[in-house]
Amino acid sequence: MLSALHRKVSKSLENPALAWNLVRSQWLRALGPREYISVDGNRAESERGAYVACVQRAARDYRAFRRFKRHPSYQAILEHVRRGMGAEYIEVIRRQTPELLARIEQFKENDRVGDPITQVYPETGAISPTTLRYVKVASDLQCLFGADFGGKVAEIGPGYGGQALIDDRIFAISRVDLFDLPPVLALISRYLESFALRGTYRCLTLNQCAGDEDYDLVVSNLAFSELPSAVQRLYIRKVLSRSKRGYMVMDSGFPHSEFTEDHLSVDELRALLPPFEILEERPASAPHNYLLVWGHRPGALSV
Ligand SMILES: C[S@@+](CC[C@H](N)C(=O)[O-])C[C@H]1O[C@@H](n2cnc3c(N)ncnc32)[C@H](O)[C@@H]1O
Known part of the structure; x- marks a missing residue:
C-alpha cells in the first residue's frame, strides 16, 4: 500500500496541490481521527481509518461535504487521477465514442459538488480528470x-x-x-x-x-x-x-x-x-x- 501511495505521489508531481495532499494524507492516517466498519481481516484495501472518518464527516456536515473531493484522506483513496491520465482518457473517448466527447459539458455536472481539482484541456475546457x-x-x-x-x-x-x-x-x-x-x-x-x-x-x-x-x-x-x-x-x-x-x-x-x-x-x-x-x-x-x-x-x- 505504501508503494502504491509513493507511486501516486510521484505521478501527481505535475499537480503540486494533489501531491501535497497525498503527503498530508500520511500524517492524517497516523495522527488524525479514525473509524472502521469491518473487523480486521474483512477490510478492503481502501477501508483505512482516515478514509472512513473523512467520509463520515462529509456525509453529515455540509461544510465538509462541499469540499470532500479535496480532503487529503479522501484523495488517498479516490480523486487522485493526474492531469496526463485525463488527456489519455479524452483520446480514448474520442476514438471509441466521439458522441460522448461531444456531450462533455453535460458530464461536467459531476464537478459541481465536492469541489474537485479540475484541469484545463483543449478539447474539454476545465474538468476533473x-x-x-x-x-x-x-x-x-x-x-x-x-x-x-x-x-x-x-x-x-x-x-x-x-x-x-x-x-x-x-x-x-x-x-x-x-x-x-x-x-x-x-x-x-x-x-x-x-x-x-x-x-x-x-x-x-x-x-x-x-x-x-x-x-x-x-x-x-x-x-x-x-x-x-x-x-x-x-x-x-x-x-x-x-x-x-x-x-x-x-x-x-x-x-x-x-x-x-x-x-x-x-x-x-x-x-x-x-x-x-x-x-x-x-x-x-x-x-x-x-x-x-x-x-x-x-x-x-x-x-
Ligand atoms: C479505490 S475506491 C474505488 C471507487 C470507485 N469505484 C472509483 O472507481 O472511483 C474503493 C471503493 O470500495 C469501497 N469498499 C470498501 N469496502 C467495501 C465493501 N466491503 N463492500 C463494497 N465496497 C467497499 C470503498 O468505500 C470505495 O468506494
Whole structure:
C-alpha cells in the first residue's frame, strides 16, 4: 500500500496541490481521527481509518461535504487521477465514442459538488480528470455491451457515486444497486440527491443483500479486487454470478498485481465467475491493472 501511495505521489508531481495532499494524507492516517466498519481481516484495501472518518464527516456536515473531493484522506483513496491520465482518457473517448466527447459539458455536472481539482484541456475546457475516467468507463461499457444492455445494474464499491451519475446520463438504467460500507452509502445518497436522476438507485451493504436479484450488468472498478477473498466469495455468490454482464477494473489476481495479500487469483475467479475475458486496461490506471469482462462483444474496445 505504501508503494502504491509513493507511486501516486510521484505521478501527481505535475499537480503540486494533489501531491501535497497525498503527503498530508500520511500524517492524517497516523495522527488524525479514525473509524472502521469491518473487523480486521474483512477490510478492503481502501477501508483505512482516515478514509472512513473523512467520509463520515462529509456525509453529515455540509461544510465538509462541499469540499470532500479535496480532503487529503479522501484523495488517498479516490480523486487522485493526474492531469496526463485525463488527456489519455479524452483520446480514448474520442476514438471509441466521439458522441460522448461531444456531450462533455453535460458530464461536467459531476464537478459541481465536492469541489474537485479540475484541469484545463483543449478539447474539454476545465474538468476533473476523475470525471473523465468515469466517462471513459462509460465509453468502454457502450463499446463492450452496446448502448441498450438492460435496466438493472449493480455497482460494488462506487466511491461517491460519480460513475453511477455519468451512467445515468448515458444509459437507460431503471435501477442501480450500489454496494458499499454504511458511511460511504450515506455519502453516496447525499451526493446523488444533489442531482435529478433519470433512473433510480438503492444503497445496500453486502449483508443487506439476499442474493435473489438478477442483474443485466455489474460494475466494480478498483473495488471488488481490493476486498479480502472471503468477502469476494460472498459478492460473487450474491451479486456477480447473478449478472449477465460484468466490467471490473482489477488491481489484484496475478502475482505481479498491485495487491497480492488475500485476494482471489484469476485461476480461482475462473472457477467462480461466468466465463470471462481479461483485457488490457487502456490507459492503465496502474502498471499491472487489467479489465475483467463477461457477456461482451469480443474485440469491441479500441486499440
Ligand atoms: C479505490 S475506491 C474505488 C471507487 C470507485 N469505484 C472509483 O472507481 O472511483 C474503493 C471503493 O470500495 C469501497 N469498499 C470498501 N469496502 C467495501 C465493501 N466491503 N463492500 C463494497 N465496497 C467497499 C470503498 O468505500 C470505495 O468506494
